[in-house]
Amino acid sequence: MSKWAEGRIVNVRRWTEQLYSLQLEADIEPFVAGQFTRLAMDIDNERIARPYSFVNSPSNPLLEFYFIIVPDGPLTHHMIDLQPGDTIWVARRAAGFFVLPEIPDAEHLWLLSTGTAIGPFLSILGTEEVWRRFPRIVLVHAVRTSDELTYRDEIQQIASTHPGQFQMIPFVSREDTDFAIRGRVPAAIEDGRLEARTGLTLDAAQSQVMICGNPAMVRDTSAVLKERGMKKNLRRHPGHITTENYWKDNE
Ligand SMILES: Cc1cc2nc3c(=O)[nH]c(=O)nc-3n(C[C@H](O)[C@H](O)[C@H](O)COP(=O)(O)OP(=O)(O)OC[C@H]3O[C@@H](n4cnc5c(N)ncnc54)[C@H](O)[C@@H]3O)c2cc1C
Numbered sequence: 348m349s350k351w352a353e354g355r356i357v358n359v360r361r362w363t364e365q366l367y368s369l370q371l372e373a374d375i376e377p378f379v380a381g382q383f384t385r386l387a388m389d390i391d392n393e394r395i396a397r398p399y400s401f402v403n404s405p406s407n408p409l410l411e412f413y414f415i416i417v418p419d420g421p422l423t424h425h426m427i428d429l430q431p432g433d434t435i436w437v438a439r440r441a442a443g444f445f446v447l448p449e450i451p452d453a454e455h456l457w458l459l460s461t462g463t464a465i466g467p468f469l470s471i472l473g474t475e476e477v478w479r480r481f482p483r484i485v486l487v488h489a490v491r492t493s494d495e496l497t498y499r500d501e502i503q504q505i506a507s508t509h510p511g512q513f514q515m516i517p518f519v520s521r522e523d524t525d526f527a528i529r530g531r532v533p534a535a536i537e538d539g540r541l542e543a544r545t546g547l548t549l550d551a552a553q554s555q556v557m558i559c560g561n562p563a564m565v566r567d568t569s570a571v572l573k574e575r576g577m578k579k580n581l582r583r584h585p586g587h588i589t590t591e592n593y594w595k596d597n598e
């Protein structure tokens with residue numbers, strides 16, 4: 348059997364001029380929430396493939412992927428042309444270790460994302476396991492402008508299903524709002540604004556932190572947490588910080 352399945356687009360969600368989600372059906376192997384697969388299109392007789400995290404939970408057969416148009420990006424500026432009924436290749440087998448079975452138990456689970464990297468956290472929040480294992484869960488979505496705070500209805504639904512157990516903290520870095528923290532995640536951890544907003548302590552004794560998205564944010568946030576005595580989570584040496592970069596850090 349080919350490693351590629353034909354995915355049929357069922358719906359395209361257009362959030363802003365740059366942000367889109369594809370909902371599609373494809374005959375793929377089971378995956379674990381937090382994993383990614385690869386999407387591909389044949390462009391000028393070449394198959395161009397890139398990794399994308401599942402937004403849907405494993406129990407939902409309607410696959411969903413959330414992406415930003417990268418100007419001159421080889422794949423994404425072709426993906427915006429897709430319409431319901433069109434097809435896209437989907438790798439049958441998912442990959443990745445950014446998943447709950449890799450995370451030790453803790454009182455507090457912090458899910459820190461920039462931009463499109465909220466996707467794997469939505470998949471994780473759709474599992475039963477996360478609610479069974481972590482008494483308090485904080486989801487952070489850090490974006491440049493407030494229109495990029497997408498999936499608000501879904502997040503509101505999660506909050507109302509799990510009152511007392513779940514908090515969503517929006518960050519907006521490039522405009523003032525009356526509801527989001529203005530600025531960047533590492534700074535708000537350093538100066539205590541994130542903890543003050545949640546009422547929770549972010550420390551090695553109680554917390555597991557998953558960080559996903561912009562590699563500079565992943566790097567800088569990890570550095571601030573390490574100053575607090577938290578360690579990278581490795582299979583052989585369990586720690587507190589588990590990360591996934593969406594592209595390569597230039598520094
Ligand atoms: C494990 C993994 C999971 C990923 N999951 C997603 C996902 O769910 N949604 C998604 O949009 N992308 C995701 N990506 C990035 C994705 O694979 C592509 O790189 C991206 O969609 C751009 O593709 P491209 O061919 O247009 O440009 P590329 O040549 O792949 O990228 C060009 C540049 O665009 C920037 N860039 C890439 N991805 C992003 C992004 N998500 N947000 C902001 N800037 C970006 C970077 O500066 C990068 O160097 C993931 C990457 C990895 C490694």
Ligand SMILES: NC(=O)c1ccc[n+]([C@@H]2O[C@H](COP(=O)([O-])OP(=O)(O)OC[C@H]3O[C@@H](n4cnc5c(N)ncnc54)[C@H](OP(=O)(O)O)[C@@H]3O)[C@@H](O)[C@H]2O)c1
Pocket residue numbers: 365415416417418461462463489490491495518519520521530531532533561563564565567568
């Ligand atoms: N979003 C858009 O309007 C837009 C428009 C055209 C193209 N693009 C494309 O999309 C890419 C950007 O993706 P994106 O919109 O998801 O933005 P992003 O640059 O990944 O920023 C998302 C959030 O992460 C923050 N951040 C960046 N570096 C950080 C660090 N070191 N520590 C902590 N936080 C950090 C940003 O803060 P700061 O704001 O302080 O950097 C912002 O709040 C660009 O490279 C470009 O290719 C985006």
